Amino acid sequence: MLHDPNHLYIFDTTLRDGEQVPGCQLTTPEKIEIAKDLEKLGVDIIEAGFPVSSPGDFQSVVALSQAVNDVIICALTRANQNDIDVAAEALKYAKRPRIHTGIGSSDMHIKYKFNSTREEILERAVAAVKHAKSYVEDVEFYAEDAGRADLEFLAKMIESVIAAGATVVNIPDTNGYCLPDQYGAKIKYLKENVRNIDQAIISAHCHNDLGLATANSIAAIQNGARQVECTINGIGERAGNTSLEEVAMILKVHNQSFGSLTSNIDSRMFTYLSRKVSEMMNMPVQPNKAIVGRNAFAHSSGIHQDGFLKHRENYEIIRPEDVGLDEADIILTARSGRHALKHHLERLGFHLEKMILQIAINAFWFWPTKRKIFVMMT
Known part of the structure; x- marks a missing residue:
């Protein structure tokens, strides 16, 4: 498999690892709907399921294979012949x-x-x-729990599977154990010590047990990984997986740090797709979730509001439009100041003189009930 060293391949496992969360099961038509949106988003690979695990997963892989055109459809297996036979049939x-x-x-x-x-x-x-290679040209190998594996043995395993035909080698931090410098060093070691590593793409698959999934994935990219396995909203087993939207926006905001590395992701779909996945999977997004949380572009502190209204980039490094939002929110609270209140009044068509504005501010600050009503109105 030829690959572009300047392209970051986005491997989405929302429909496989993401769906393993209790209560998040999707029907096959729902999976197709999300898969088509993921294709529009610009992901390179969709992991469609684990075919041998259930008839439903098998059917979903079949259906997604028929539904999408340009994206690689991936099926998960264990390292045994029957799993691989069933996956090949589903694909x-x-x-x-x-x-x-x-x-x-x-x-x-x-x-x-x-x-x-x-x-x-x-x-x-x-x-x-x-055995997998006898069915398909594109074979990815995962070295489960690579985060805790002995480096020399891991390098030997990776070299052996590439020699056997693996086109992608997945180095999972299965338990979310590694620190970013440790995980980055592991990827670097493989780059420098696996003789045939240039014949495969190194992939990062990180879990968020210690809240480090995105940081570890970025460390992997910085050390030579060119595929990241992630999910919408970071959903997944236990504390979740690497968040797709976080990786994509880190690349966008810090583009100079990653040189010519690019992806096909259209970040303007993030808000829409985040909400869709959240609703379909019955998995609420925490309000302070980076990029797609309800409060990600909400300003409530008077100091922040004043600075934001003077110059947006004082307190925002991402434009709301870049992730599919119309604008940031200025939320009126007990900590809001003159500038924020004036902003909302003018937005409603009220242009008050300085003295009247001060009266309005005093009323807003000291009358909690009326403030609540005012916030609801605005």
């Missing part, structure tokens, strides 16, 4: 199919999950990739 209508197979790479998983040895795990990893 038979995909224009651009990918099988995503893998196995544990940490000694913790090797001993306590698989009751196995490093040698046996390595054999199973290589065999799985070769």
Whole structure:
């Protein structure tokens, strides 16, 4: 698989890892609707499901394969022949199919999950990739719990699966364990010590157990990863996955730090798609969530409001329009000052002289009930 080193591939797993959250199950028609929006958003890969896990997941992969045209459709498997056979069958209508197979790479998983040895795990990893390769050209391998894996063994595993035909190698921080410098160093080590690493894309798949999923994904990009696995609103197992909208906007805001690296993401769809996924999956977005939270562009402190109204960039590094919002919110609270109140009054068509404005401000500050009514009106 040829890849552009200046392109960041966005691998969306909202419909697989995101849907593993209790209570978030979607119907196949709902998945198709979201998948078509993800295609418009500009993601490169959609992980459509884990076909062997249930008839519903199998059918969803089939349906999504038929519904989208330009995006790679990916199906997850474990490192065994039956999983891969079922995934290949589910992907038979995909224009651009990918099988995503893998196995544990940490000694913790090797001993306590698989009751196995490093040698046996390595054999199973290589065999799985070769079997997947017999069905599709594009094979991604995940080294589960790579965040806690021994570096030398991890490098040996990655080199072996690339030699077996893997086109993408996924280095998951499965438990959200790593610090950004640790995860970045792990990616750098693989770049420098895996002899055939230039034949595959390195992918970052980070979980948010310590609130570091996005930071770890950015550290991975800075050290050579060129695919990020993420979800809308950062939903996913336990504390969630890397947030797609956060990664995309970090690249946009800090474009000079990433050189010529680009993605196909149309950030203007974020607010719409965030709300849609939240409603369909019954997963409310926390108000202070970066980029798409209700308060992400809301200013309530008088000092902030004054600075914002004088010059927007005093308190905003992202334009609301860039993520699909019409404008920022100036929220009138007990901490609001003259400038904010004047702004809202003028927006309503009231241009008050200085003395009258002061009376209005005093009334707003000292009459809580009337202030509440005024805020509701504005």
